[in-house]
Amino acid sequence: MAVCDTSSFPYIASAVLGFMIMSFTGRLGKAIKFYTKGILALNIMIFSATYGVFCSIVLSICGKRDYSQYSVARLYYTLLSFFLRLRIEVDRPELLSKLPAVLISNHQSEMDVYILGKVFPPKCVVTAKKSLKYVPFLGWFMSASGTFFLDRANRKEALTTLNKALTDLKKRQGGIFMFPEGTRSNSPTPTLLPFKKGAFHLAVQGQIPIVPLVVSNTSNIYSLKLQNFNTGTIKIKVLDPIPTSGLTKDDVPDLCLKTEELMRKAVVDLGMSEVAGEPKQKNKTAGNLPLSEEETINESTSLLEAQK
Secondary structure, eight states: OOOOOOTTHHHHHHHHHHHHHHHHHHHHHHHHHHHHHHHHHHHHHHHHHHHHHHHHHHHHHTTOGGGHHHHHHHHHHHHHHHHHTEEEEEESGGGGGOOSEEEEEOOOSTTHHHHHHHHOOTTEEEEEEGGGGGSTTHHHHHHHTTOEEEOTTOHHHHHHHHHHHHHHHHHTTOEEEEOTTOSOOOOSSSOOOOOOSHHHHHHHHHTOOEEEEEEOBOTTTEETTTTEEOOEEEEEEEOOOBOOTTOOGGGHHHHHHHHHHHHHHHHHHHOBOEETTSOOOOOOOOSSOOOOHHHHHHHOOOTTOOOO
């Protein structure tokens, strides 16, 4: 009768226990780093927004309100870069100053606020959902600096707001920054959600160019779901401006679709951001991303849908 040798069991148990402890310790350390950096980033945002309220008031008195959001964006970018050791590299930044224009970008996560801090040109404003207007500090600053708040539940009011934004934009030869996806993708891979057509209606109505910019996937730098908050470099590429002169409302669906396809390809080509101390990741794709024209247009709603 064979006898089982149990002499190695204590070593196996010790190894398993050690692995479990290391795994737990690693997850705990990652969580501590994530929330520590998150609290620091939140405090920097509150400080920047508070500065922005006073900055907006002073600049408004001086007749330079157009520079309020630019000033605060640069402050937030500088502080966050310094304390969290982050970097952004922009390819062809000179194209961002070709105003008036509608600037559009892929929308990924809360990190987009930091990205705006780097690419936001003078005389540019953002659109934001109306609920942000009532957020302490941030909402106060956005209101004081001329943000256009959109009530997505009220199409008529949103339309009026965007028309007002267009009039203001053309009057001061400025820009408006919009995210055509309409919401954050929070994707761990380079991808885009289907575009909504509001930004394109706005550009065609005003006969002003669209300036697309694409950002490398930032989920390996920051992700709430993955609890990532790493040091690293984010890549941004500014694409060629897209003219809208001579286009009409009937051209908007095709313009929206072609711009989405152009940006989708650029996003995939740009790939992942670079985490400090780690080898550069190969481009990860989300599979069969492109949608058919019919699918894209049907799933994309417009705030500036032409009245029939």
